[in-house]
Amino acid sequence: MTRTKRRTGRRHPLAAAALLALGLVFTGGAYAALSTGTAQAEVDPNSQQTIEQGKKLFQANCATCHGLDAQGTNIGPTLIGVGAASVDFQVGTGRMPMQMQGPQAQQKPVQFTDDQVKQLAYFIASLGPGPEIPDDHLASGGGDAANGAELFRINCAMCHNVAGAGGALTEGKFAPSLANTSGVHIYEAMVTGPQNMPVFNDLNISPEDKRDVITYLKYVQDNRSPGGFELGSLGPVAEGLFIWIFGLGAIVAITVWITAKSN
């Protein structure tokens, strides 16, 4: 009797773990509530304050690899001249700060607020001219999806798959899926060529053509496949595997049923 009594309430073996979990939830929740409540004002690209803020963020979060003045070290490239678009893409998609050294930077939850990303971007842009964050009218689609689809098939589909589902590259690298990528980030990726992606400058694919490519990708993101289940849009491999396992499996099962003696 005493034995069971001792194992309930705050003396329960799981009590410590529960207390710890509760504490973590509360502190995390409080932090999240506080941090989302901070500044909502538009970030001014040219103000000295923005650049100062960006510099502070840079020196605290990025300088270990990229150097205190973004001049680059032997473990990270120089960022002078990469432009605001590059920073907005790399930091805004969570690729930077980099999780670990590897074949390519992995996407992970974004580490900064939108304003902080912009402050970092404008600080880097102030160091040397480079591609800028695109205007909304170019990055939000609304162009010619058919033209965009042709350009995508010629320039992008070999790596990113014709439906933007992504694909493998050499030695552990891969082209990511574009199913959830925002128009701004697609545009910035084309202009800056992140990781091993080639650069598609405005003389190769004009800004209007880039808008068409984004229009096409938005169309694919918003419209379901007319053929039913896409199976990841991976094409004959996924579809073949599906029919081999489930189609032939059904045939085998039916054959067993037909030839088995009835009860």
Place this chain on the structure above:
Amino acid sequence: MAQDDHSGAELAAADSSHAAQEFAGSTGTAVVPYDAFENPGFEPHRPRVTDQDPGREKRAQRTVYTLFYLSILGSVWAVAAYMLFPMESNNVDAVRLNNMFIGFGATLALLGIGFGAVHWGKSLMTSAESIDTRHPISTSEATQRGAVEVFRQADEESGFSRRTVIRNSLIGALLVFPLPAVVLFRGFAPQDELPAELLSHTMWKKGTRLALDPSGVAIKASDVTIGSAFHVIPEGLTELEHGKLEEKAKAAVLLMRLEPGELNQLPERESWSYEGIVAYSKICTHVGCPVALYEQHTHHLLCPCHQSQFDVANHCEVIFGPAKRPLPQLPIAVDDEGYLIAQSDFTEPVGPSFWERN
């Protein structure tokens, strides 16, 4: 020899232990052959529940006709779905619904018949085991003799074996007869050029400008920034009247700009690039897939079909996969107006091996 209508009981009664008994007396070390596998005959007949329980039989009967009625329902539904869910142009979702509901009806119609028939056969039709033996394959001896006689008589009356000159000339005529057809097949191949010649040349020639795919706009050297990859066709390809695809399939080129310091060129090809801009055929030397998965930092080019990898920094040598030769390089230069031009055609045939080239 009765051929048909063996009843199962007759065969089941066959004495299968006959052979074993014959050798039972042998005692030496000789290996005694005997048929180790005895015909086990039929298992004892096991009545089904539907044979014994009239209630179960009723239920099975209900299941079977319900399945057949479901099939009728499916067919009618497929017709109704065709009208209820029409395909509308520019509405992908309408096509989905149309296909899905018609397919659902047709599936029900076919599976209903199939499952119903099988269930009927398994649960209600007679369950007595029986064997139908095969017909002997050969015909009766009299028929065989008759056929041989017909041949012999025909030979005698026609003199086929006797008149050897006539026979041999006929055989000769039949052998030569298909030759015209074989020669006519040549007409399918291009007339003026040998196929090997056609495969060895592309649309590129001295002075042809490099143009963007698909617009056909000429490319200036200054357009190609470091890290860029341009998908290139020869200028004038888009205006071709005939054979546009055939020419494009041979002439497609990938244009890349590397840091000149990173480019390791063959001595005889140093004049083939321009300030780090290199142009390589996009057609894989393995089986001809378009190789265009370019990585701007590692300078690897990957072929998506069979994973051949080419190192652009090292004159596109093969570093992995089944491809046998490096990708052919297009020698390029810059004209007076700053546009990129080809110095000549490719100096070797592009694409996979063929009979005259391996």
